[in-house]
Every structure is written in structure tokens, then in C-alpha cells.
Amino acid sequence: MTTAQLYKELNYVNHSREKRLYYANLMQDNPDLLPSLLDILFRVDDKIAPRAAWVFEFMCNADIETIIPYLDMFTENMYKVHLDSAVRPVAKICEFLAKAYTSKTNNKIKNTLTKTHKERIIEVCFDYMINNEKIAPKAYSMNTLFLLGKDYDWVHPELALILERDFQMQSSGFKARARHILKKIKKE
Structure with a gap:
């Protein structure tokens, strides 16, 4: 999945626990997607960035050690x-x-x-x-x-x-x- 494809997928993430969990599991099953997820998360003025943050938070909650290769980034x-809904996660x-x-x-x-x-x-x-x-x-x-x-x-x-x-x-x-x-x- 490319960054562009992941970006489109994140349109389906909402506040529901079910959706966040689904995409967090998708990330854990495909760790090669994490750089793309973080790239989207740090597009700080983009309305999709908070959705990437929600997914990343759920992923880190399930296993904080998955962040290790990306700690610097x-x-x-x-x-x-700076968007409120991304700052919280x-x-x-x-x-x-x-x-x-x-x-x-x-x-x-x-x-x-x-x-x-x-x-x-x-x-x-x-x-x-x-x-x-x-x-x-x-x-x-x-x-x-x-x-x-x-x-x-x-x-x-x-x-x-x-x-x-x-x-x-x-x-x-x-x-x-x-x-x-x-x-x-x-x-x-």
C-alpha cells in the first residue's frame, strides 16, 4: 500500500473504537506502512492527520514497542x-x-x-x-x-x-x- 492509498483508507477512520482498532491492527500487521502513517500524521494542517494520530495512538496502546524504530521521527x-484532535493522541x-x-x-x-x-x-x-x-x-x-x-x-x-x-x-x-x-x- 502506498502513502496515497493509505491516505485514502484513513478517510474511513472515525471516532469509533472499532475503526481505530481495525486500522491499528492493519498497521501492526504491515509495519512497513508506519513511515507512511507518520508522514500523514505530520501533515499538520491536513484534516486526515488526526485520523493518522488516532490510529497511531491505538497501535502504541496495543504495543508501545512498535514505535521504537520511529522514535526519532x-x-x-x-x-x-496543533489540531486539537491530533494533539490529544x-x-x-x-x-x-x-x-x-x-x-x-x-x-x-x-x-x-x-x-x-x-x-x-x-x-x-x-x-x-x-x-x-x-x-x-x-x-x-x-x-x-x-x-x-x-x-x-x-x-x-x-x-x-x-x-x-x-x-x-x-x-x-x-x-x-x-x-x-x-x-x-x-x-x-
Whole structure:
């Protein structure tokens, strides 16, 4: 399947779990299509880009290690994504990576995620926290920053500062997650 053919196929992806799962499985069965999927995902002004992001998120949720050959490409370009419906899955994938990296069980992400990858993820998550993003990317980002911040002295204090500063102006969902993260930071 060419990139053009995959692009046409992504027109059939919608919000339904069934469709996202179908295409995520298609990607896992055909890993040679992943560069094309990422190419479409990073066409950031294209209305099909979020559909590629949804599929990539589902694929990473099923097996985060499938991202390994594309970590450089993903982390180098994720900051460009700006459409709300594509930002959420990108933030979620960052959280998947952080959870795998900080997991107690051994996995390939721990050995593959470089300092550069982590710094790019931290940077994009801080951008999501301070920019006018919806609650979901902010929630995934604060968790990612908490997890990856254990390796950096400056991340937790900066995250706490942002959470406390924005607390009163945010939704109840943000406040609940922020309270939880702030409690964890204070325990550290």
C-alpha cells in the first residue's frame, strides 16, 4: 500500500473504537506502512492527520514497542502537531512512552528512549501545559512530566508552579488531576 492509498483508507477512520482498532491492527500487521502513517500524521494542517494520530495512538496502546524504530521521527516532529484532535493522541503516546520508561518491568523502551527523546517529550508536554490546549492533552502531559521529571531536578518544581498557577482557572477535571500530581510531587 502506498502513502496515497493509505491516505485514502484513513478517510474511513472515525471516532469509533472499532475503526481505530481495525486500522491499528492493519498497521501492526504491515509495519512497513508506519513511515507512511507518520508522514500523514505530520501533515499538520491536513484534516486526515488526526485520523493518522488516532490510529497511531491505538497501535502504541496495543504495543508501545512498535514505535521504537520511529522514535526519532516522532519526537522530532510531534511539536508541529496543533489540531486539537491530533494533539490529544500525541500527548497520550508521550504518556505511554513515559509509563513504559518508568515501569518496574523490563522493556525495550527503557533501553531505547534516549536523553534527547525524553527532553523533546518534556518540552512538548510543557508546551501543552502552558498553551491553550484542552484538558486531555494537559492531563496526559502532567502525568508524563511527573514520570519523566524524576530524572531531572527542574521538571517537578516547574510542573508544580504551572499546576498551582493555573489551578483556579481550569476545569474540575484539570483540578482533580493536578491535585493528584501535586500530592505525588510533594511525596518525592
